[in-house]
Amino acid sequence: MSSNLTVGPSGGSYTLPRFQPLTWSPQYAAAAFTLVVSLVWFSWKKWTGSRPGLLPGIHVVGGSSRHEMVKNRGRFMHHSKDMLLEGYRHSSGQDFYYVPSLEGERLVIPTRFMEELKSAPMHKVDFVGVVRELMEGRYTLVGDRSRLHPDTLKSHLTPRLALVVPAVQDEIRQAVSDVFPPCDDWTEVAIVPAMTELVTRATSRMLGGLSLSRNKEWIDAAVEFAHHAFYGAQKIKAIPWPVRPLLAPLIPEIRTHIPNCVRATRRAAIPILEQRERDGEKTNDFLSFLKEAAKGKQRDNKYIAKSMLLTAFASVHTSSAAPCQLIYDLCNNPQYFDLLRAEYAGLIDHDGQIPKGAFGRMTKMDSCMKESQRLWPATLLTFERIIHEDRTLSNGLTVPAGTHIGVSNYAVGRDPNIFPKPDEFDGLRFEKMRNADPSMEGKAQFVSCNQTSLTFGYGRHACPGRFFLADEFKAIMVRLLETFDMKFAEGQTRPEPAQFESQWIIDPSTKILFKRRKPVIAQ
Numbered sequence: 001m002s003s004n005l006t007v008g009p010s011g012g013s014y015t016l017p018r019f020q021p022l023t024w025s026p027q028y029a030a031a032a033f034t035l036v037v038s039l040v041w042f043s044w045k046k047w048t049g050s051r052p053g054l055l056p057g058i059h060v061v062g063g064s065s066r067h068e069m070v071k072n073r074g075r076f077m078h079h080s081k082d083m084l085l086e087g088y089r090h091s092s093g094q095d096f097y098y099v100p101s102l103e104g105e106r107l108v109i110p111t112r113f114m115e116e117l118k119s120a121p122m123h124k125v126d127f128v129g130v131v132r133e134l135m136e137g138r139y140t141l142v143g144d145r146s147r148l149h150p151d152t153l154k155s156h157l158t159p160r161l162a163l164v165v166p167a168v169q170d171e172i173r174q175a176v177s178d179v180f181p182p183c184d185d186w187t188e189v190a191i192v193p194a195m196t197e198l199v200t201r202a203t204s205r206m207l208g209g210l211s212l213s214r215n216k217e218w219i220d221a222a223v224e225f226a227h228h229a230f231y232g233a234q235k236i237k238a239i240p241w242p243v244r245p246l247l248a249p250l251i252p253e254i255r256t257h258i259p260n261c262v263r264a265t266r267r268a269a270i271p272i273l274e275q276r277e278r279d280g281e282k283t284n285d286f287l288s289f290l291k292e293a294a295k296g297k298q299r300d301n302k303y304i305a306k307s308m309l310l311t312a313f314a315s316v317h318t319s320s321a322a323p324c325q326l327i328y329d330l331c332n333n334p335q336y337f338d339l340l341r342a343e344y345a346g347l348i349d350h351d352g353q354i355p356k357g358a359f360g361r362m363t364k365m366d367s368c369m370k371e372s373q374r375l376w377p378a379t380l381l382t383f384e385r386i387i388h389e390d391r392t393l394s395n396g397l398t399v400p401a402g403t404h405i406g407v408s409n410y411a412v413g414r415d416p417n418i419f420p421k422p423d424e425f426d427g428l429r430f431e432k433m434r435n436a437d438p439s440m441e442g443k444a445q446f447v448s449c450n451q452t453s454l455t456f457g458y459g460r461h462a463c464p465g466r467f468f469l470a471d472e473f474k475a476i477m478v479r480l481l482e483t484f485d486m487k488f489a490e491g492q493t494r495p496e497p498a499q500f501e502s503q504w505i506i507d508p509s510t511k512i513l514f515k516r517r518k519p520v521i522a523q
């Protein structure tokens, strides 16, 4: 008797193996045992949570009975915004609260405690551990413990921005003309993919110069890597922990897509590095800075390539969402268009480039960027850390080892005691603060990190790319405002990002109407 079934429209096009009845064997017994154990483990974890016991007397958003917490762990996935606000408002931001999540209960701390935690060493108060946990770093590469790229951003890129940014502005000009349609009349543009390509090219020019920013395979890998890591991590989270090492390598993102991105990165970066080694060439881009800063095994070109991919992961999608959010705010408040154009008109050169020194004088643009990020940050929690040793805070509270902490930058940004009319976009809010009080000069800038400015986190892990971002963001806005008028379609309202746990994800299908302000001049 045939062991296969043949099926198909005419009875013969494809073949399925015939179902074989299970026969008892030691292998089946072992597999069944593993399955039962992992299912029991998984249900138990879901029920009890994966964190240490909760501290008594601390408010738990949604209720502290086991039944309520289990229910609310799932709720955090798409209602994190409301849950974080509820916890914050319970004590006007002055006290601790827990938010249940599928990763267990997270302890949200009042911002005044950041000061005593901000400089703690990583083995005690761990930033990378959070990323590893949320992004399943063991399998997705994200959450690598290398310090080369964050340190090099701080030590080499930020001090040399004036040398790097002119080329980035060239790239932005070219990318705007490549990515956007002619827009001779009002034309719908899917702004998120357009901005992602524009930002990825601009950022790649900073990372590795012209040959990287025009390398299509790299640009695709830089954009796709974050998607694959994100979806790969979500699929892994659905697998019970005990069998993850067995099953994770079978997930397409882990087996194929992420390794493909790594290979594409090596193919893009290594020839550039080798060429420079042969020519003894030093260039002002991040690949050269990484090579200069690297020590020991970090000097291997594969290591440098990995550091470049991880930097792209940290920067590309966050930096693309920010100008989209600002464009939505400006379309919603069109009175700012002329104000911003008037500000940069006196600063840009005849090519539309912002000269060195002029970035700092664009205080209205800086204020609008910061206001937009206050309202629409990329993440609703920042300063997320895992506490590895019991830690007693200055108020006497001992936070147990294993606790996942964070501050709700979103709730702080919407606090009416800090920001009057907090739900309104007041583009000049931060410029007014700077003008009214000289001591706010350093605190109300786009790049400032303090207890009321938390978009970029705080302390030793505060975003090291934000100084580059500030210049890139301004250059993109100037180029777009100079080239196009923009507006919402009739009846369109300001799009809200989607919530996914503590992240705010911008809708890639949103369209904005663009119209060219001046005819295209043949180059």
Ligand code: HEM
Residues within 6 Å of the ligand: 127, 149, 150, 153, 311, 314, 315, 316, 318, 319, 322, 378, 379, 382, 383, 384, 455, 456, 457, 458, 459, 460, 461, 462, 463, 464, 465, 466, 468, 469
């Ligand atoms: C709108 C854009 C961006 C936002 C909202 C953002 C936000 C953040 C936040 C919240 C953190 C964690 C800080 C903390 O918990 O204290 C962070 C870390 C980081 N960011 Fe950004 N970032 C942005 C753009 C960039 C860019 C353009 C780069 C690189 C050029 C970059 C590179 C990094 C790196 C490498 C880290 C890890 C720092 C460490 O390990 O110490 N980011 N960012």
